[in-house]
Amino acid sequence: MNSNYIFLCGVMWCKFGQQEAGKELLRAAKSGDADMSALAWAMLAKGARRMRELEIQAQTSSRTILEARLCG
Secondary structure (H helix, E strand, O other), X not given: OOHHHHHHHHHHHHHHOOXXXXXXXXXXXXXXXXXXXXXXXXXXXXXXXXXHHHHHHHHHHHHHHHHHHHHO
């Protein structure tokens, strides 16, 4: 496991929510390598923020569609 691999897993996790990539990030976060662990935790945190943003967008979009159907 190297930093390039962890970074690419982070990209797959953040952009696409790929579960296997998230599992690899968790494995790296628990590793004894402090730099690898820090990178993995940073990518996990960024992915969590991205998912929250997507959830908010989905809720807003769903609400807009529902309001249009009910009111329009």
